[in-house]
Amino acid sequence: MSTEHTFDVAAIEFIIAQRKTMPGALLPILHDIQSAVGFIPPSMVPAIADGLNLSRAEVHGVITYYHFFRQHPAGKHVVQICRAEACQARGCESLVDHAKELLGCDFHEITDDGKFSLEVVYCLGQCASGPAIQIDDDLYARVSNEKFNRLIQAKRGVQ
Numbered sequence: 001m002s003t004e005h006t007f008d009v010a011a012i013e014f015i016i017a018q019r020k021t022m023p024g025a026l027l028p029i030l031h032d033i034q035s036a037v038g039f040i041p042p043s044m045v046p047a048i049a050d051g052l053n054l055s056r057a058e059v060h061g062v063i064t065y066y067h068f069f070r071q072h073p074a075g076k077h078v079v080q081i082c083r084a085e086a087c088q089a090r091g092c093e094s095l096v097d098h099a100k101e102l103l104g105c106d107f108h109e110i111t112d113d114g115k116f117s118l119e120v121v122y123c124l125g126q127c128a129s130g131p132a133i134q135i136d137d138d139l140y141a142r143v144s145n146e147k148f149n150r151l152i153q154a155k156r157g158v159q
């Protein structure tokens, strides 16, 4: 898959200009950029760093530290699997293995058909009912391998 992606540079520059003087602006800026264009384009890291008077390494370090931030566009549907403690106790690791096999991709990757991104998340607020996942804006609890298959199949049917 090509690593060149198009995005709205002006929108990102506007976000940086709008927020750069606020204290602790880096995280809000990164959130706003991902919300606006779907990911944090690596080529915009110098502009973010310059705007905030930070080094590029500092900005890059924050982007890579937080699993939430993507450095490439997401698939059509974003599948997040909770891997925090309560879901671990309820067997999420076997669901993780199953999801990777079914989708044919690892965390932070996109399926070959571009339909799904697989992401890890640490708590979805469904701790008593794990394993929990989120697909796009919808939360699902007590997700067995079979339930996961059904959910993915349903999304595959939706264009």
Ligand code: FES
Pocket (backbone or CB within 6 Å): 082, 083, 084, 085, 086, 087, 088, 122, 123, 124, 125, 126, 127, 128, 130, 132
């Ligand atoms: S630990 Fe998974 S939802 Fe809270």
